[in-house]
Amino acid sequence: MAKVKIMETILRDAHQSQAATRMSIDEMLPICDKLDKVGYYALEAWGGATFDSCLRYLNEDPWERLRKLRKALPNSKLQMLLRGQNLLGYKHYADDVVDKFCELSVKNGIDIIRIFDALNDPRNMRQAIESTRKHGGTVEAAISYTTSEVHTVDYFVNLAVELEKMGAQIICIKDMANLLLPYTAYELVSRLKEKVTVPLHLHTHNTAGIGDMTNLKAIEAGCDIVDTALSPLGNGTSQPATESLVATLKGTQYDTGIDLTALNELTVYFKKVAERLSADGFLSSQVLKVDVNALIYQVPGGMLSNLISQLKQQGASDKLLSVLEEVPRVRADLGYPPLVTPSSQIVGTQAVLNVVTGERYKMVTKETKGMLTGEYGKLPIEPKPAVIKQIIGDAERITCRPADRIEPELDKLRGDIAEYAESEEDVLTYALFPQLAVPFFKRRKAAKHGVDETIYGKDSPVHPI
Template identity: 30%
Template sequence: MGKKIQFSLIYRDMWQSSGKFQPRKDQLVRIAPIFIEMGCFARVETNGGAFEQVNLLAGENPNESVRAYTKILHEAGIKTHMLDRGLNALRMYPVPDDVRALMYRVKHAQGVDITRLFDGLNDIRNIAPALKWAKEAGMTPQGTLCITTSPVHTIEYYCKLADEEIAAGAEELCLKDMAGIGQPAFLGELTRRIKEKHPDVILEYHGHSGPGLSMASMLEVAKNGMDILDVAIEPLSWGKVHPDVISVQSMLKNAGFDVPEINMDAYMKARAMTQEFIDEWLGYFINPQNKYMSSLLLGCGLPGGMMGSMMADLGGIRATINNLRKKKGEAELSVDDMLIKLFDEVAYVWPRVGYPPLVTPFSQYTKNIALMNLLTLEQGKGRFVMMDDSMWGMILGKSGRVPGEICQELKDLAKQKGLEFTDADPHTLLPNALDDFRKEMDENGWDYGQDDEELFELAMHPEQYRNYKSGQAKKNFLADLQAAKDAKLGAKVSPEEAAAFKHAKADAIVSPVKGQLFWEFQGDGEAAPAIEPFIGKEYKEGDVFCYVQAPWGEIVTVPAALGGKLVEINAKQGAKVNKGDVIAYIERAHEE
C-alpha cells in the first residue's frame, strides 16, 4: 500500500467561493453528522474567512454556530480548521494586535483546532506574530504559502518562506493555490523540497478547480509527499470551487495511494441536504458563473471566486465606456471584449505593482486598478489616475512588502502626491483597540460573552456587530432575501402575476382610521430610532402589529390579523394613512 493521504472537507470555502452567505447554525448542526457518516474526512473547515462576518450580516450569531458545529465533529474525532487572513484576520483591512491575539483564544475555546494563517503578500512579518499567538492559545498554527505564477515566485522563494514560517512556529504548512493556477510540476517539486528538508511537518494542499489544473496538481503533490488534500462535495464542487472528493479518491486509489473509503449513501445524503440549503435560501445569493470553469483564469491569475463580483463590476464600467465610445463614433465593446481588455490590463498592472499574490485583498486591489485604468484610458487621462487609499496602501508598503519592485512610474506618481513609502512592520502601525470596545460594550450593557467571544466579534466586525445587536442586520437580510426571491419570480412572470402570487396567502393589514402610522413609539433604547419591523418577522394571532394616531389624538391599536410572517410593508414610521389603506401583508401559516 502506498503513502496515506487524508482528506479535508472545505465546506466553508465551498460556500464562500460560490456565493455570499454561509449555512445557518441549525443547518450546520444537521449536516455535520452526515460528514461523519461519510467516513472519509480527517478534517473539516468550519469557519474563518468571511464566515463570521456574513453570519452577522444575516442577523445570526457566529459564535453559537461555531461552538455547536465543532462540538459534533470533535466528538467523532474530526479536526476542525479555520481560515485566517493574517494581518487582516477575519476581515478585509488590518486588525490591531490585541484583537488578533484574542481571536485565537476565542476560536480555540469555541472548538477550532487549526488556524490556516496566510498573508496576502507572503510577508513573514504579518505571519510570525500570529503563529505565536495561535500556539499560545492552544491551536495548531498552520503556515501558508500563497501560490501564484510570476517571475519572482520561484521555488526558491517559496522554500525560503517555508523555512521562515517553520522557524516562526508553524507546525504545518498549506500550499494555498487560491486561483488554481499553480503549475502541477512546480507544485510537485516544491512539495518534494519542503518534505525533504522538513519531513515531520504536515503539508496540506488547497487548490481551486477554476482553470482546470487542480486534479493534476493534486496527483503531483501527492506523489511528492503531500499529507492532506482539501476537497469538496456536490452540488458545490468543481466550477471555480474545488475538486470533488469522489474524483480525487478514485484518482489516488488507482495510483496506489492509501486513501479512505467513502460511504456513498452518506455522500448522497450530504449532497441532497446541501442542495436543500441552496433551494431554501442560500441559492438566491450564489452567482451561477461560479459553476463554470474557465481557462481564461490562467492568463490573469485572478482567483475564481472573484469572477462573479468582477463581472458585475465589469458590466457597470462597460456601460460607461460604451457611452464614451458612442460619443466618439466608435464601436461599442461586448462583454467578451471588455473581459479580454481587463485580463490584459491586469497582466500590465500586476508586475508594476510588485507582483502581489492575487489573493484577498490584493487580488481585489489589482483588479480594481486595472478596471479603473480601462475607464481613464478611454477618457484620455492615462493610467493610475483613480486609485483609493487601499490601492495606494498596498503600493506604499502599509500592508507589507510586495514580492517584486514597484515601477518607476508609480514611484514618481507617489512623490507628486506627497505619499511616502514605508518598510515599517505593518502590525506595529496599529494601536491596540480592545479597551475602546470594552468601553462600548459596558456603555451598551452588552455581555462580553463566553470566553469574551462577543467582545471579539464587536472588535473584529464593529459595524456588522452593532447592526446585529440592534436587529437591523436581520431586517436588512430578510429584505434582501425577499428582493432576491421577487427578482427570480419576476423574471418568469409579469409584475401583476408576481404581486398576485406573493399576496395569494397573505392577509392585508389595513388602517382602521385616518391618521399617522407608528410601528413603535421608541426603539430598544433611548437613542435607538423607531423603525418598521423586518420582512419575515413572525406574528401570532392577536399580536399588536402597529398603531395609528387619529386626528383627534386617539391611538388605535392595529392587530396582526390571523398572524403569520410579514412579507411586505407599504408604509414607514410616521407616514400619513387613510382609512382602508393597506399598511402591510402578513402571510398566514400553512394550513393542513
C-alpha cells in the same frame, strides 16, 4: 507512503466559492452526525468570509455558529482560515486584538488555524502564529501561491522554511486561483519535502479545470493532506470533488480509507442544500464552468465576478477583456502581489479605473496608494521608481511591520461597545465589523426583550435570503 488525508470544505470554502457564503447553520447541523463519522482529517468550518456573511446576510452570531458546530462534531478536527494580522477583516489589527481572537477561536472550538498573508509577508503572520500556539491551537501556515518573475519554486521553498522556523506545525500551499500546474505541484511538493519536516497540505480550486490533476501529482510527490469539496458544491470555482479523489485513490498506496457509500449519503443531503441556494439565486452555473482566464490573467473566480459587477455598475461591461488584460500590468506595477483578499480587490479596482478613465493612474484608490506606501506589508518585489513616483509622489513609505504602528486596541473597543457587548467575543465582533455588529447586537437585544425587531430595520444590514 501513508494514506492521504482529506480536509472537507463543504461547510466553508465550498459555499463561499460557489454560493456567496450563504449556507446557514440550520442547513449544516442536520448532517453533522454523518459528517463526523466519515473519517475526514478535518472539516473546514469557520473563518474566511463566514464571519462577515453571518452578520451581514444570515443574522447569525458567528461565534454561536462555531459553538454549535463544535458540539455537533465531537470527533472531528475543525479548521478555520485566518488572514494573519487582518484576522477576518480587511485591515491590520493591533497585536492584542489578534492574540485575543486566536485565543477565543481555540476556546470556542477551532483546532487548526490556517494563517496566510496576502503579500506572503511573514511579519504579518508572526503574531497569529505565536498566539495560536500559545493558546493550544495547531498552526497551519500558508504560502499564497501565484506566478510571476519573482514567485519561483525557490521563493516558495524559502518562504516555507522561514514559516516552519516561526512555528508552523503544518505548511499549506494555498492555490486560491488554481494557477498551480500539476507538474509544478510535483516539483514544489518534492522540494518542500526535502526542506521542511512538518506535514504538507495542498489547497487548490478547479477554476481552470486542473485541480484534480494538481492534487494527484502533489499526492504522488508526498503531499500529506489535500482539500476537497463534496460534489454538490465542488469543482468549478470551488475545490475538486471529494468523491472523485476518494474513488481515484481507492485500492492504491494513497487510499484515503473513506467509504464512497458513506459519502453518497452526504452528497444526497447537500444536493438539496445546493438546490435551495440555486433557487435563491446564490448558485450560478457560471461558477461550475472551466475558465481559462484564470490561467491567462491569473484572476481568481471571486475576483472575476467582482470585476464584472464593477463594470456593469459603470455601464462598461464591454470593457471586460481590456480590464482582464490590465490586471497583470497593474499587478506588475505594484510589485507582483498575489491576487487574494485584499490585494485582489485593490488590483482589480485599480485596473477598472485605469480602463474606464482611459488613462493609467489618472484616478488612484487610497488602497492602491496604501499598498505602495507599505501599509499592507512588504511587496514581493520593489516596484519601479517611476511607478512609485507617479502614484504616491514623495509620500513616506513604511519599512517596519505595519502592525508595529498600531497601539493596543482592546480596552478602547471594550469601552466603545460596552452598552451592547455581552462577552469578549462580542468585543471582537465589533472590532472586525463595527458597522455590522451594532445593528446585530440591537436586534439580539430586541429579540430577548420581545420587542418588534423591525424597529431596527433601517440600520439593519441583513438582507432576506
